[in-house]
Amino acid sequence: MTVRNLDALFRPKSVAVIGASHRQGSVGAMVWNRLTGGGFAGPIWAVNPKYDSLDGYATVGEAGDLPEPPTVAIICTKPASWPSIIHQLGGHGTRAAIIVGETRSDEDRLHLKHALSAARPHLLRILGPASLGVITPALCAHLGAPACTVKAGGVAWVSQSNALTNAVLGWADARGLGFSHAVALGDEADVDAGDVLDYLASDASTRAILLEVDTIHAARKFMSAARAAARNKPVLALRSGRSDPVDELYTAAFRRAGMVRVDSLDDLLDEIETLGVGRVAAGTAATLITSDRGVATLACDAFRAAGDTLAPCSEQHAAAIRDALPRATPGNPLLLGGDALPEHFGAALKVLAEQHETGTAFVVHASTHNAPAEQVAQILIAHQRYAYRGLLACFFGGISLATRDALHAHGIPVHSTPRRLARAFARLVDYRLGRELLMQTPEGLPARVPEAVDAAQAQACAALQAGVTELEGGEAARLLAHFGLVALSPQQASKSGIVDVKVELRDDDNFGPVFRFTAPSDDGISPPLRRYGLPPLNPILSRDIVSKSAHARQMDPEPVLAALTSVSQAVCDIREIVGLSLVLRVMTDRVAVVEPRIRLSATRSRLAIVPYPRRYEQTFDWHGQRLSVRPIRPEDEAAHRELIGAMTPDDLRLRFFGAVRGFDHSQLARMTQIDYDREMALIATVPNEDGTTRTLGVVRAVSDPDNETAEFATAVRSDQKGRGLGRLLMQRIIAYAKARGTHWLVGEALRENAAMIGLAKACGFTVTSTDDPSVVGFRMALDEPEE
Structure with missing residues (x-):
């Protein structure tokens, strides 16, 4: 990458x-x-x-x-x-x-x-x-042969199709819409979709990315780049070919990356309007404002079809509407009446501003003699500041180009029908929910002791050495038992459960090992549920798969989640597993394995998403304590919050270059949920008396996509300073970066941070000046031969 x-x-x-x-x-x-x-x-x-x-x-x-x-x-x-x-x-x-x-x-x-x-x-x-x-409208740089010149906007367009790119650019130009960048990838001999996503993820002029792809050529690079981009901004993907046998796998990959898959080009084009013009903070609810009951009915139907939720209208909210708009009908939709004037739309937005639970404001309007569309548009512009979660508009019958451009200039997207507006908003909600899924903290599972994993590894290697490439029945069950999975005997297997979930693993040519989960329909007539999943899975990701099943309400989800996560761990830890087939029999209180079969090989494709790198775990005696140094995991969020809470305000200021009071869940999730393909955070932990662990320090290194340079930072609990923990962690992150082939390790510290400067010098860094006189830089060449 x-x-x-x-x-x-x-x-x-x-x-x-x-x-x-x-x-x-x-x-x-x-x-x-x-x-x-x-x-x-x-x-x-x-x-x-x-x-x-x-x-x-x-x-x-x-x-x-x-x-x-x-x-x-x-x-x-x-x-x-x-x-x-x-x-x-x-x-x-x-x-x-x-x-x-x-x-x-x-x-x-x-x-x-x-x-x-x-x-x-x-x-x-x-x-x-x-x-x-490539087109960068802000620089008037049209590098290539686009069919038209392109206006500047906030959305980036990335496509593998020249014809589709030309069509989209022309469509947007006719509607006064623009792009931050537009890229036609061509045959991707060098620069590919993953490279472009990586660049656009940190491009300040790009608020959202629209991606059209037929094939992903380098899955690991693409997934790593897409996950990084989706954490920062909406990424919407269009892929044609729903009948393609691997299409469901692409759906799973997009969702796992936090991207939103759209069903049609029309949907993608609508997002140029929504994302390129407006700044909408999509919650789970919205309030519809209109003057006509028939229009309101059409809009409500569109919202229900799109899966959107209209916010409830509280009695306090209704009373405020009656005071400000006596002729209006409170509720959602908010009906202003057939004789509503333009200023009534502004008054409605002002009332909604005081009721935050009303969410995003949608104005759907058909021009009337009392409220011409152009005058209503001017009122929306004047009162936009009251729509704290954003404002979207729909004008039946259209509006003049001048009015449309004025709305765009003030960040108000305009859609031609309620259906388009509702579906555009639904995709923003999908992005928010997908991003939250990326940021969730998985429940902790009982850690597999290294000895159990090593035993499973030894069994797989011994089988291959003996020329055995398939494990069935008892042998397959014995390997899976090391990961907490219990198999049923043939006599027990004859007893029925709630549902049988078939789990298959295959080694895809592009995405590497992928799971396919199949569960029967609840009526025996509808087609079975099929879902793909990319390892590694955790309980949160497993829940996203299980929740789609018609049988989800009949089962205790926790054993199912644990079983799916354990199967994933077996595949991630035992690289000799290239194929797998088993049935998870879901019973009222437990889950068991039926008919397991495992296919082995000495070689396997790389996982598209790098799993937890257990090889970096170390445990040893340190100052009379049993200290473990290991990569950080999502489950470490609570311990990481406690680590930061145990640091003095001055230590926090020196570490984060400013006053810090604390971090919320989103910020802590970014610290603990890392992409091991491009980032590493090593934490030092000791056990507590209650069986939990306490984090004493952390060091992290974030590599650029070229792996040319990695930037490091470290933090140690204030009550542990002076015991050599910082140097111990620094030595390990230097060794990690060298092993990864990184050329330079760099960092920064406040000039007053004498302790950090001394540690850096002791570890072999060169101390340099920076553009900021209050900050010094550290630099170490990692590929120079040691003396």
């Missing part, structure tokens, strides 16, 4: 068009005209030996003749020329290139392979081939 030099594509300072042309209809002419006509303010060069100048711009014969290295080059020539062009650009210092042309033959693909090899020594990034290009 890498975002190296992607800023060149999204924030170019200068551009060269290789193969720029005057020939009407040629790719070189389309790219050149779009770049020069878009208003890009930086230097522009044309490269074509047939011209001395092009539209008043100086033209050179070859890329190597450019007067200075362009930030990005757009290549419009044939594949045979790509390797030499990339070699010249890379040697000149260009950081990125967009290849517009396609590969149509094996010979073309060989030229592409050589071009990628030529780019690698220079770290030059290549988008494409077959890419429509």
Whole structure:
């Protein structure tokens, strides 16, 4: 995974068009005209030996003749020329290139392979081939051949389809909507969807990401990038092909990443309006404001169909409405009456502002003689500040372009029908719920003692050494028993339970090991429930799967959740398991395994999501205590809160560079729920008398997507300082970063933090100055040979 030099594509300072042309209809002419006509303010060069100048711009014969290295080059020539062009650009210092042309033959693909090899020594990034290009409207940078110029907005568009990208850009332009960036990925020979998601996750100009993909090429990279992006902003995904056998797996992957899957292009387009224009804090409820009862009925039907919930109207709320609007009918929907005036809509928003439980405000209006749409729109603009959870509008019959643009300028999305408005809001709610699922703290389960896991590992390895690749019956049950799973004997298995859940594991070519869960319908007629899941699972994620079953209300969920989580742990810990099939028989008070079969192999694909890395666990005697150093887990949230609570205000200020009173659940979840593929937090714990553990200190390192640099930070309980714990943790995070192949470990501290500066020096860091005179930096090269 890498975002190296992607800023060149999204924030170019200068551009060269290789193969720029005057020939009407040629790719070189389309790219050149779009770049020069878009208003890009930086230097522009044309490269074509047939011209001395092009539209008043100086033209050179070859890329190597450019007067200075362009930030990005757009290549419009044939594949045979790509390797030499990339070699010249890379040697000149260009950081990125967009290849517009396609590969149509094996010979073309060989030229592409050589071009990628030529780019690698220079770290030059290549988008494409077959890419429509990259557009950054805020810079008037239209790099490629989009069908129209693009306005600036808050949503990023990322697509594998050139035709769909052009269609969406045209659709948005006709409606006065814009984008922060628009990217057509092309064939993804180098830059792919995961790379772009990683960049956009931290792009300040992008409030939301709309993604259209058919195939994910690098599942682990994609999942890691998507989870990071979805924690920061809404990510909505469209994938066509519902009849595709693996489509349900994509649905599971999107949900696991915290993304919202949309069903159609119409839905995705509506989100350009909702997310690109407005700043809506989607709760679980909303209040509908309208003047007409028929319109209200249509809107309520749309909300119910979308799964949205209209907020209840309390007696206090109703009384406030009657005082402010005597002719209105309190409730939800709030009916202002057929003779309502524009100012009544403003008064309604003002009343709702005092009742926070009313949620997001929806104004659905059909123009009347008393309340013309344009006048109502102006009232909404004037009273928008009262809609504390956001305001969305729907005007039947449409509004003028000037009115629409005025609403957009004030951050009010406008939809053409109640159905579109309701579905757009429902997807925001889905994002919030999905993000909450990512941030949930799983219930703690009894930890598997290392000896049990080692015994299961030994059984799998012994079987393979003996030439056995399948375990069935008792042998399979014996391996699973190490993870707390109890199998039924054939006599016991004949007894019925509430439901049988079939669990299968297969090694997918892209996503690696994936689960498929199948449960029968409750009526025996409807199709069975099928769900995919990506390991590792925990009880929270397992509950999300179990809750969809028609039998969920009949069962005690806890044994089911524990069993699913244990099966997942077996797969994560025993890498020799490449296939699995068993039935979980759910009974009133327990769950048992029936007919287990396990397939073994010496090699297995990588998991798409990195599981808890048990190999970094260590336990040893330390100052008369049994100290464990291990990676942090989501279940450590309560202990982490106690760690922070045990630090003095001054220690907290030195650690977090400012006054800190405490952290809420969301902030603590970010500290304890980490993506082990790009981040590590090692905690030092000791046991309490009641069997719980106490966290004494933590050190973490967060790597950039290139694994070039990792930034570290450490904290130790104030009552444990001076005992060498900080140095112990620092030594382990340095060893971890070295083993991972990270090149540099860096950090910062307040200049007054003498203890941290002394620790860094003692561990071998170089202390440097920073742009802030009150802050010092630490830097250590990890790939230098030790003396």
